[in-house]
Amino acid sequence: MIDSKLFYHQAVALAAAGEDLYQRGWVPATSGNFSCRLDADSAIVTASGKHKGRLSPTDFIAVDLNAQPISSGKPSAETALHTQLYARFPEIGAVLHCHSPAATVLSMAMAGKSLLKLSDYELLKAFTGIDTHATSVTIPIFANTQEIDSLAAKADSYLAEHPNCPGYLIRGHGVYCWGSDLDTCLRKLEALDFLLQCELEQLRLSR
Numbered sequence: 001m002i003d004s005k006l007f008y009h010q011a012v013a014l015a016a017a018g019e020d021l022y023q024r025g026w027v028p029a030t031s032g033n034f035s036c037r038l039d040a041d042s043a044i045v046t047a048s049g050k051h052k053g054r055l056s057p058t059d060f061i062a063v064d065l066n067a068q069p070i071s072s073g074k075p076s077a078e079t080a081l082h083t084q085l086y087a088r089f090p091e092i093g094a095v096l097h098c099h100s101p102a103a104t105v106l107s108m109a110m111a112g113k114s115l116l117k118l119s120d121y122e123l124l125k126a127f128t129g130i131d132t133h134a135t136s137v138t139i140p141i142f143a144n145t146q147e148i149d150s151l152a153a154k155a156d157s158y159l160a161e162h163p164n165c166p167g168y169l170i171r172g173h174g175v176y177c178w179g180s181d182l183d184t185c186l187r188k189l190e191a192l193d194f195l196l197q198c199e200l201e202q203l204r205l206s207r
């Protein structure tokens, strides 16, 4: 049974987040997808193909954690990447996927590398459990594919071994980030994208 009040509340909050992310230029041309957990076994996710800067509460679908819709409409083509995270981590309450220029360009500029190491940045402290700049966080870069179930399986095996990983990149595609709730997820995404921009700039300066 879907909690319709919670569904509406989450949909309004995700639509507001979408406006903000669109203004930043991180979800151009209907790209990106967003979700929030409803309960232990379900989440709401953006409907496929919608403009993510102009979402209304009707542009969301409830799905189970096998990525199957449990309300009417067509959920995001990448729903399995969201539900994989909810299924693996019971503490996760929100997942955001963006096509920011930094995530897209840096993942392509790092052709041939499957790990991005972020070290010594003060802003690493925005990630859960980090309280010093004197540390490193590794972000995996997965190859892009239209086979979303296979990508979800790859992300799942990586995250089984690296449960503190705060997000991942898909090469030439974008970034996935998650958090205990939507505000936490937005904060982590903002920090991660800032760090990706820093890495990109360092790469430019070193070439």
Ligand SMILES: CSC[C@@H](O)[C@@H](O)C(=O)COP(=O)(O)O
Pocket (backbone or CB within 6 Å): 029, 030, 031, 032, 033, 046, 047, 048, 049, 050, 075, 076, 077, 078, 097
């Ligand atoms: C507009 S191309 C982007 C899509 O292929 C996809 O990567 C994406 O992020 C949005 O897909 P969607 O099905 O709307 O959730």
Ligand SMILES: [Zn+2]
Pocket (backbone or CB within 6 Å): 031, 032, 033, 078, 097, 098, 099, 173, 174
């Ligand atoms: Zn995408």
